[in-house]
Amino acid sequence: MSTPVVASPPVPLKKRSGPATHNYSKERKVGEGTYAVVYLGHQVTTGREIAIKEIKTGIFKDGLDMSALREVKYLQELRHPNVIELVDVFSTPHNLNLVLELLPCDLEVLIKDKEVVFTMGDIKSWMLMTLRGIHHCHRNFILHRDLKPNNLLIAPDGQLKIADFGLARALGNPNEDLSSNVVTRWYRAPELLFGAKHYTGAIDMWSIGIIFAELMLRVPYLPGKDDVDQLDVTFKALGTPTEQIWPNVSSLPMYNALTVYAQPSRQELRNRFSAATEKALDLMIMLTQLDPSRRCDSTRALLHDFFTELPRPTEPRDLPKKSIKKEEPDAKRRKI
Amino acid sequence: MCPICKTDKYLSPNMTFLINPECYHKICESCVDRIFSLGPAPCPYPKCGKILRKNKFKQQVFDDLRIEREIDIRKKVGNVYNKTEEDFPSLKEYNQYLENIEEIVFKLNNDVDVVETLAELDKYEQEHKLEILEKNMRESEKSADLVKYQEAMERLKQEKRKIQEKMDLEDLNFQREQQQKLLDKMATSSETTEEILKQLEVQKQSRLTSRRKQLQSINENLDRQFNSANPFHKHLPEEVQTPFTPFKGDRDLNKKYTMLPVLDAEEIMDTDNSHGSYYDPYMNKLAKVKEFLGAGWRLNHVYERALDEAFIGLGCIIEQEKTSAKPTLV
Amino acid sequence: MISLLTPEEEATYLDFYSNNIIKTCNFFKMPTQVKLTAASFFKKFYLVNSVMEYHPKNILYTCVFLAAKSENYFISIDSFVRALQGTEAAHILDLEFIVLQSLKFTLLVHHPVRPLYGFFLDFQAVLLHPEPVMYDVSVDTLGNLYNRAKDWLNEHAVTSDVTFLFTPPQIALAAMYDTDKRITDRYLKRKFLKEDKEKLNVIKEGDEEQPDQNTEPQNEESEKQGVVKEESETNSHHNIKLHTQREHYETLVRTIRKCIKIAKEVKPTTREESKEIDKKCFFALNPKKLIDKRIKRLALEEK
Secondary structure, X not given: OOOOOOOOOOXXXXXXXXXXXXXXXXXXXXXXXXXXXXXXXXXXXOOOEEEEEEEEOOOXXXXXXXXXXXXXXXXXXXXXXXXXOEEEEEEEOOEEEEEEEOOOEEHHHHHHOOOOOOOHHHHHHHHHHXXXXXXXXXXXXXXXXXXXXXXXXXXXXXXXEEOOOOOOEEOOOOOOOOOOOOOOHHHOOHHHXXXXXXXOOHHHHHHHHHHHHHHHHOXXXXXXXXXXXXXXXXXXXXXXXXXXXOOOHHHOOOOOOOOOOOOOOHHHHHHHOOOOOHHHHHHHHHHOOOOOOOOOOHHHHXXXXXXXXXXXXXXXXXXXXXXXXXXXXXXXXXXX | OXXXXXXXXXXXXXXXXXXXXXXXXXXXXXXXXXXXXXOOEEXXXXXXXXXXXXXXXXXXXXXXXXXXXXXXXXXXXXXXOOOOHXXXXXXXXXXXXXXXXXXXXXXXXXXXXXXXXXXXXXXXXXXXXXXXXXXXXHHHHHHHHHHHHHHHHHHHHHHHHHHHHHHHHHHHHHHHHHHHHHHHHHHHOOOOHXXXXXXXXXXXXXXXXXXXXXXXXXXXXXXXXXXXXXXXXOOOOOOOOOOOOOOOOOOOOOOOOOOOOOOOHHHOOOOOOOOOOOOOHHHHHHOOOHHHHHOOOOHHHHHHHHHHHHHOOOOOOHHHHHHHOOOOOO | OOOOOOHHHHHHHHHHHHHHHHHHHHHOOXXXXXXXXXXXXXXXXXXXXXXOOOOHHHHHHHHHHHHHHHOOOOOOHHHHHHHOOOOOHHHHHHHHHHHHHHOOOOOOOOOOHHHHHHHHHHHHHHHHOOOOOOOOOOHHHHHHHHHHHHHHHHHHHOOOOHHHHOOHHHHHHHHHHHHOHHHHHHHHHHHHHOOOHHHHHHHHOOOXXXXXXXXXXXXXXXXXXXXHHHHOOOHHHHHHHHHHHHHHXXXXXXXXXXXXXXXXXXXXXXXXXXXXXXXXXXXXXXHHHHHHHHHHHHHHHHO
C-alpha cells in the first residue's frame, strides 16, 4: 500500500466463481479447524504447490466468520516477502476458498525439534525476517495481534512468513476502543494483561521479544498457566511495573499490583540468556520494556546494532530445517 | 527446583544442576558440595541410596536423561573399542566391529545382561590394552595436526595484516608527496588552482584503484599458497555478499511533509495554541486521558498516521494510468 | 412485454438507495467509517450486477451488515433484522456471500476522511508556522474550513462516482478546494511550487519534496543519493526542477477541479421518480408475476 491507493481491488482476482475452481486441485486434507479445512494442492496451470483454506459458510449464526473476513481483508492488501501470500480467492457454492502459498514448516516445530541446533546467525535471520514482516504491517497501520512461533511459517527456501491474520485489525480512529482479549496468552503484552483498550503496535513488538527469548532458550519464556498466572510469570521475570517505570499504568482498567517483584538486573538476565551477546541482550530488553511507550518499534528494532554485529544473519536457504526422520505426514495438524 | 534444598531456579537463575552417571538424579551444585565434599555418600533421593563420588558429578548436556545416559555409555565403550575404518582390511569387517559395539551399547543401555556385558568389556580391554593405547596416540596426533592448521591460519592472518599496514604507510607517504607537489606546482605553474587540483584528483583515483588490485592479488596469492599446503582445506564456493539493508527498501524516507513538534500530555494547555504545534482541542483532550497514555497511545502517532494517509496516492492520476494500461487487462 | 430498465434509470434508482444507506447507518448510530464502507460496497456490487437481478433493498442491508463487521462494529444479525422492517435474517445471510464475491473479496476501503484530517494538520504547518502566511487566516479559520470540507465529503463524495476515479487524498483536497479556493490554492502553491524564496533555500539542503514520488520505488539509499545529487546541482538543473514542479502542481489542480465537477454532477432523485422505476423493476425481477397478470387479464377478456 505504499504504492498509490486506488479504490478498486489492487490485484485482479479471478472473476466471480466458476473457472477459478478448476485452476486449483485439492489433493490432501492436512488440517481442520473450527471454521476451516486446509488442503494441499497444486495450481493447475503452473504446477505450483499451494495450500487451500476452505472456509465453511453458513454454519455461523451471524453469517461469515469474523476471522475469515479479517484474514481476507488484510491479506488482500499486504504483499511482502515475509508475509504469507494470498494467491487467490475463489468461491464454491458453500465455501470461501483462500489459496495461500504452501509453507511446510513453522518456527514452533523447529524450536521443539531438539535435534536441530540454532546458531546466533540463525536466530538473527529469523528475527530479521519477522521484524521486516511486522514492519510492513505496521507501516500500513495493521496490527497482527497474534504473533507466536506457531504463526511464523517457514517456506521451502527458508524465508519466514507471518501468517494467520484472523485476529488482525487496522488501527482505528483515535478514540476507538480495541479489544484487549487478543494474542495467545504466553505472548501477550502487559498492557493487554491489564485490559488496555487503546494499545498500539507495541503489543506485536512484545510478542516478538518473547519469541526472541524463546529462540535462545528453546523453551517458552513466559508460560503462564492462566491469565492470572500470566501476570505473575511475566512480572517475576521482568519486574512488577510501577508508576515510575511505566507512567499511568495504574489507570489501566484491570491494573493490580499483585506481588511486587524487583526489576531483574542485567546480570540476572545475562545468566538466564547465557548464549546472548550484549547486543542481543540489549535488543531483547528494548523489546520487552513493560511500558509500551518505551518499547522499541519495528523501525528502531531493525536499525539495532544486533543485526550488524557478527555473525551475519544466516542466508534463508542455509537456515536449519526440520529433521527429516521425525516426519509423520498426517499426525501433526498444520495451522495456517 | 532442587528437590533437596528446594532452591528455585527463577529466584536464583545462576544455579546449576549436576548429575552422577550412577543414578542420574538431578542435584544442585551447592547440595553436591555440601553432601559429597567429605567423601563418597549415598544419593539423597529417597529409595535410591547408590553410593556417589563427587568427582563423578557432571553437568547435564541433554534434556532427556535417557540420551544423557546413552552418550555416557557410548563414551565408555568407545574408549575401549576405539578402532576406525582404516584399521580394517575391508568395510565388511569394520561394519561387523561397529555392529558389535552397538550390541554392547544396547545391552548396557537397556539393562540386558549387564553383568555379563561389563565382564566382556573388561576382558576385551585387558586383552587389547596395547592396541587401544597405540590407537589413542595416533588419534591425538591427528588432532595435533588440526592445532597446527589453526596456527598456520593465524600466521596467514598476521601476514595479511602486515602487508596492509605496509601499504597504508606507503599511501601516507605518497599523500604527503602529493601535497608537496601541489604546493610546488601552485607556486610555479601557470595553470589555475582548479585545474591542478583536478589533475591531482585523477592521479589519486587511478593510483587508488591500482593499489586495490595489487592488494587483492597479493592476498589471493597468499591464500593459494596456504590452501595448497594444507590438507584440511575444502574448496568452498565463493559467497557473494551483498551489503546488509535492514529494511530492504520497505521504508519511506522521503515523507512529503515535515511534522511540527508534538507536545507531551503535561505541556498541553487547553487555551493556549501558540506552542508551535498542531491545534486540535478534541485531540488535546484525548492526549491527557491517563488510560490512553498508560496503554501506549500517543498523539504524535495519530498525527503521523493522518499525515501519511494524506500523501499516500496523492500523485497517482487514475485517468493517466487507465490510458497507459494494457488493453488486455480485464 | 417486460420492459427493461435503461442504464440511466438504473443509475437514478441506485442513487436513491445510496441515500438510504446513510439513513440506515445513522439509525444504528454507526460510525462514519461504516457508512462510507457500506456505500462503497453497495456501489461496487452494482458495478457487476444489475438491479434487475438483485433488488437493492436487501443488498443495501447486506452491505451495511457486512461493512459493520468489516469495520469492527459488529452487530448481531438478530438485533440488526429486528430493527429493520420487512426483511429476514435468512435473506441477508444468503446475500452476504454473494456480495463478498461481487466485491472480489476486497474489503479494505480507503476513505478520504483521514487524509482530510491530515491536510487539516498540514495546512496548519504550511500556512501558520513558523508565522502566519495570510493575514486573515488563523487556526479557527482552518478549523472552520476543515468542518465545512467534512460536510462537503458527506454530501458529495459518498454517493457520487468520485471514489472510482480519484484517490482519497485527491478527493480530500477537492473538498478543501471547493470549500475555500483561496486558502487551498495558497497551500498548494506553497507546498508544491515553493513560491517563496526562503523555501528554495530549504530545497538545497536536501529537503526536496516532489508530489509524484510515490510511483517510484523508494529504497534505503534514496535519501543519500538525493543529497549527493543536490550537491552537484547546477542552476539549469534547478530550472528544470522548477518546471517539473510547475507541471505537477498543474496536474494536481486539474485533477482536483475535475473531481469537484464530477462530485457535483449527481442530482438528487425524487421519491416519485424512484417509485416509477421500482414498478418497472418489479416485473423484471419477477417475470412470472407479469405473465400471471397477463393470463388473468386474458381470461377475464374471454369471459
